[in-house]
Amino acid sequence: MEKKQYIEAGKIVNTHGVHGEVKIQVWLDSPEFMRRFKTLYIDSKPVKLISSRSHKGFLIALLDGVEDINAAMSLKNKTVYIDRADAPLRKGEYFLCDIIGASVVTEDGESVGCRSRLLLLHDILPPALPHRICSEYRCRKRSHNCKADRGYVIHYVN
Numbered sequence: 001m002e003k004k005q006y007i008e009a010g011k012i013v014n015t016h017g018v019h020g021e022v023k024i025q026v027w028l029d030s031p032e033f034m035r036r037f038k039t040l041y042i043d044s045k046p047v048k049l050i051s052s053r054s055h056k057g058f059l060i061a062l063l064d065g066v067e068d069i070n071a072a073m074s075l076k077n078k079t080v081y082i083d084r085a086d087a088p089l090r091k092g093e094y095f096l097c098d099i100i101g102a103s104v105v106t107e108d109g110e111s112v113g114c115r116s117r118l119l120l121l122h123d124i125l126p127p128a129l130p131h132r133i134c135s136e137y138r139c140r141k142r143s144h145n146c147k148a149d150r151g152y153v154i155h156y157v158n
Helices: 033-037 071-073
Strands: 006-016 020-026 041-042 045-056 058-063 077-081 093-095 103-104 111-114 136-141 153-154
Touching: 006 041, 006 058, 006 071, 020 033, 033 045, 033 058, 041 058
Parallel strands: none
Antiparallel strands: 006 020, 006 077, 020 058, 041 045, 041 077, 045 058, 093 153, 103 111, 136 153
């Protein structure tokens, strides 16, 4: 399966203040993860991230070219993307969009199908999860509004 170059990273849900800042609902691991990026993409156009800070689980961002509340308001409800090339992941980390469609096999190599969806779990995995069939995944994102092509980072758990 071919990986997408641009990954959904969040949605601009509102303005913040009167100086052009926007409030982004982050679909990545955390607002801190999103702060690492120097360039975001909105409507397929690169937009430089001038400054940002985490606030109550959201990212408050000042974007290049967004000078006032009117410009910020025009971005409301826009999806924000990141470039995969700007997102180096550590060993064992994956984006959810890369896991959907993956083959699922037992420890013996027997194919049991294809992963069609992911169940996002909190810190504790249920003990009834069949370890011999399913790989266990834990997502650091504490949200239930997940969509398969969003950019959550997940971690393989041994």
